Amino acid sequence: MTGFLLIAGVFILLTVLLGLVRVLRGPGDAERLMAVQLLGTGGVAALLLLGSAIDLTATTDLALLLALLAAFAAIAFVAGLGANPGAFTAARPVSAPSSHSNGDSPAGD
């Protein structure tokens, strides 16, 4: 059983690590957040499986903590967005005459 749980845990961890592609590629910040969220949930599952396999109760505590705080990035992101929907484009157009023109290409890389 131990071996199976470990393999399942590592499988889930690798899966969500591959999800980091979405953090790198975007295209939007919402996708990046989703990938981080998947990472958090997958990390929780992997920790639970790991902890169960080797009888470490502390990993359950860590999993609980991660589950509890999983939404904080999304919360802060959406709160910032709601407060300031256009700020990311409006913040600099004419403020600094010396700065480069604002016709920059959208982000993401």
Add this chain to the structure above:
Amino acid sequence: MPDVSLPDPHWADLPLGFALLVLALWLTWTQRDRAAVIGFTGYGLLVAIAWVRLGSMDVALTEAALGGGLMGLLLLTAAARLGEETDQPAPGLPARLSIALLCLGVTLVLAAVVLGLPSPAPNLVAPVASHQAVTELGNPVAAVLIAFRAVDTMLESVVLALAVIVLWSFGADRAWGARPRALHLGPPSPALVFLGRLLPPAGLIVGVHLFWTGADHPGGPFQGGAVLAAMAALLWLARLGEPPRVSDGLTRLGIVVGPLLFLLIGLAGAVIADAFLDYPEALTKPLILLIEAAKTLSVAVALALLVAGPPELPGPMPPRQSGRAAKGVTP
């Protein structure tokens, strides 16, 4: 944790380490601040898992609570408020290249040091284990923090209190006495309010549990306090409560009660026991619990206030809110 090595497969480590490095590279070179900050929250999660793999559950818990929760909140709200900054002028290619080479050199030297560490590794496991019984704590890390290296821990809680004072001093003079407003980010959506009502009770239980279990298992005042601080920040963000005014006496007491109690008991130890920060033998466990409880409270208050920012007067908050930003999203 008696068993010597984790019997799990090692091939999870290589992808994890690789992902850490890729993420770090990406968030250094990507174009926008907010995307980088989101990547950084993911990075915090990965580092916490890496600490589990290194066998340090205590550190993993701290990293998860700070790096995964509070740090994301702090940096994302800051990114929202600052807006995207224009690229700073970069020096020419030769300068950048030489800096890159320098950094590569630092990495190579550090890597060589890590790979060339003496074997068998020097360690303090045995001394800690042999003296641990005196503290009646089952968690060796807690014993180190609260007893063997107590000066560090006390100074660290003093540093937290000082950090809050410095943070408050960043506020404008006329805003003194007002409330911190860094988490005032527009009207909260119903989902956020819902979460703000349901999550803090659960978080309270987890925080107190982490503090309490910290005596014998991984956990402790820092981890518990960080969770409590995150819950307070959630309440403020959902506008279910307001951060206290900086002139509030009770808040100030909350910040200093941890270090103060630590210091007083330490001074008393100089008289009653043998040395500064020495605990009388019979009272060791109760005194430690008392200090840790006060420290949990202080850490929680200080961390929450650090996220809440300096005091600010009501009204629109520069530089964030421009006129056109007022046309709101109603989520």
Add this chain to the structure above:
Amino acid sequence: MSLADAFTAVFVSLGAFFFFAGWVGLVRFPDALSRLHALSKADNLGLGLVVIGLLPQASWPFGTLKLIALWLVAVLVGGASAQLLAGAIHAQAAETSTGGEPGRGTEAAPGANGNDKATS
């Protein structure tokens, strides 16, 4: 293999499958809302099934209770944050389609940012 172990094997495998499905959806689905949909599958079903699978292995009562509490927290947090994200994506899409200035590269809506991989 005991009955409990078989139970665990089945449910953990199912959970792992849903994580895999969530990853595939997150990477392959064409727009933000469908990706969010895929993510929620992994969040709720994947983690839920893993937790159910681990229940027979946990120590009664505290281990079991902790697992159940964890799942409840995860469902609550996952659901609320999916709601938050969906609201943000939706609002952004509405803003761009009603002639609001498209937020350059920062917005959640697919295609709104004219970004490289965006498809709408």
Add this chain to the structure above:
Amino acid sequence: MNEAQLYGVCGAGLVGIGLYGAILGRSTLRRLLAFNLVGSGVFLIFGAIARRGGLAGGAQSDPVPQALVITGLVVAFAATALAVALLIRLATVAHEAASAAATPGSTDDPSTPATASQGRGERGPGHVGAGHS
């Protein structure tokens, strides 16, 4: 290569990347992130050393470096919070100076209390130029 060495080398790499980012970051917030990368790299090296010591001494990890890292993490967070507050304050002051210097009175925000507070970098409640100019 065992996991202690692997994460130690990884930490060394993070220090290098973070150092580069802290010197040549695209924005101040990014430099702050990079600075945190340096910190976490150093902590990981500590973790590698703790792991080695722990295995040699018959435990999962040496408790003394662990305790140091926990203290360090909290202090690093406090430092980051201070830096963030400083950045916001800096942006506020710059913004006010810019809006005051540009065209007093020409903004469409009637509540702008002229330029009264620009000298001291103070911020009034309604003191927001609508056009960010």
